[in-house]
Amino acid sequence: MNSNEKTINKFDNHVAHSYGRYPLAMKSGQNRQCIDENNKKYIDLGSGIGCNCLGYCDEQWADAVCAQVRTLQHTSNYYYTEVQAEFAEKLCNTTGYDSVFFGNSGAEANECAIKTARKYSFDKYGKGRHTIITLVNSFHGRTMATLSATGQDVFHNYFFPFLEGFVNVEANNINDLKEKLDDTVCAVMLEYVQGEGGVIALDEEFVDAVFELCAQKDILVIADEVQTGIGRTGKFLAGEWYGKKADITTLAKGIAGGIPMGACLFNSKTKDVLTAGTHGSTFGGNPIACAGGIAVIDRITGEGFLDEVNEKASYIKTMLEESSAVKSVSGKGMMIGITLADESKKAADTAKKALEKGLLVLTAKEKVRLLPPLNITYDELNDGMKILLDILEE
Numbered sequence: 001m002n003s004n005e006k007t008i009n010k011f012d013n014h015v016a017h018s019y020g021r022y023p024l025a026m027k028s029g030q031n032r033q034c035i036d037e038n039n040k041k042y043i044d045l046g047s048g049i050g051c052n053c054l055g056y057c058d059e060q061w062a063d064a065v066c067a068q069v070r071t072l073q074h075t076s077n078y079y080y081t082e083v084q085a086e087f088a089e090k091l092c093n094t095t096g097y098d099s100v101f102f103g104n105s106g107a108e109a110n111e112c113a114i115k116t117a118r119k120y121s122f123d124k125y126g127k128g129r130h131t132i133i134t135l136v137n138s139f140h141g142r143t144m145a146t147l148s149a150t151g152q153d154v155f156h157n158y159f160f161p162f163l164e165g166f167v168n169v170e171a172n173n174i175n176d177l178k179e180k181l182d183d184t185v186c187a188v189m190l191e192y193v194q195g196e197g198g199v200i201a202l203d204e205e206f207v208d209a210v211f212e213l214c215a216q217k218d219i220l221v222i223a224d225e226v227q228t229g230i231g232r233t234g235k236f237l238a239g240e241w242y243g244k245k246a247d248i249t250t251l252a253k254g255i256a257g258g259i260p261m262g263a264c265l266f267n268s269k270t271k272d273v274l275t276a277g278t279h280g281s282t283f284g285g286n287p288i289a290c291a292g293g294i295a296v297i298d299r300i301t302g303e304g305f306l307d308e309v310n311e312k313a314s315y316i317k318t319m320l321e322e323s324s325a326v327k328s329v330s331g332k333g334m335m336i337g338i339t340l341a342d343e344s345k346k347a348a349d350t351a352k353k354a355l356e357k358g359l360l361v362l363t364a365k366e367k368v369r370l371l372p373p374l375n376i377t378y379d380e381l382n383d384g385m386k387i388l389l390d391i392l393e394e
Helices: 003-014 059-069 082-095 106-125 144-149 174-180 204-216 287-300 305-321 347-356 378-392
Strands: 026-030 033-036 041-044 099-103 131-135 166-169 185-190 220-224 248-251 262-266 326-332 335-340 362-364 367-370
Touching: 041 378, 059 287, 082 099, 082 262, 082 287, 099 106, 106 131, 106 144, 106 185, 106 220, 106 248, 106 262, 166 174, 174 204, 185 204, 204 220, 287 305, 305 326, 305 335, 305 378, 335 347, 347 362, 347 367, 347 378
Parallel strands: 131 166, 131 185, 185 220, 220 248
Antiparallel strands: 026 033, 033 041, 099 262, 248 262, 326 335, 335 367, 362 367
16 A cells, blocks of 8 residues: 555545545645655646645745744734734735734635624614625535525535525626615625636626615625635736725635635725624634735735736636637636536546646536646646646547
8 A cells, every 4th residue: 555545544534524535645845746645746736726826835935934933823812913913904005905804714704794794784774684695606615604605506405404694696697686686685795706606707797787786775795705816816806807896805715825814804884893792713813824924915916926927827828728629718817717628528537637647627617627826837837738738638
């Protein structure tokens, strides 16, 4: 039995089987490659579902995190830390928001957004104005509230009863939105690019309608940028592509470079909604995660960084569109969905073949999904895309 198999067997004997895992036991990683326990190397075009936005063990990021580990690893949120204050300031200055609540994941960030929207409406209008509209095909997390908010029937099983107060509207259907935007609604929650739903960007006309209609009724707009934020689409926030800034924006995934963190950003309208005792998170704003976050934000906001993300995204898209094995390419920036020309080929099978050949990719419904590290080099891209295109064109 090889090392991979030993670890996998030990793992499966002791860890809940709540994931469909690939047979890869990672040992280490450097730059945009990881190494398994048999010393096989893999080019990673998935970056831990977008979390390792600077790849594996980036030197500047690792130095910042290790320095914080040796200084102060944790304190409760009864107290203040300079590293959390600095990261909050950088994040707010970069995004144009007024304040932020830190948690540990995208689901936590979305829970915070849901609670904030309902409290905003309760404080102003009293009970009965609590409905949150989400989009069909959306994905907002796996807690009870965020599962209830998710607009995909496949997730609505087993855990009955789901939470009330969520209504789904068909994405890009303005008439459906108008019909359901009644006096019980306190917020509309959307992903500018539906990630788990198939890497599908919303139409600008629909996004414009959401913001216009909500503004007329003092209904909050929540942007779930858990996957699209932190430079993933070629802007720091995907809302910048649409010229929009939601009342609340949620972030996670790449925000701290691979350390657990989620953030809920508030504008001037929502910054004072949460008061002492109304929300909390034991590990939220953890100093180590904040140190990682500062390193990430400094790199992504550096001169030319996002220009390079857009250039690389265009480079990848061109390679894919030139292949006869690719029917279409969706998404924005380095958040890419690939529809295969041969409908008999399954995205999951493609991902398995890629793994065998030393390449890590993701799937989203029927599509192959790519979320490369934002600082991937052209040599790494060429090597990884050659493997993928060879598989697609078999």
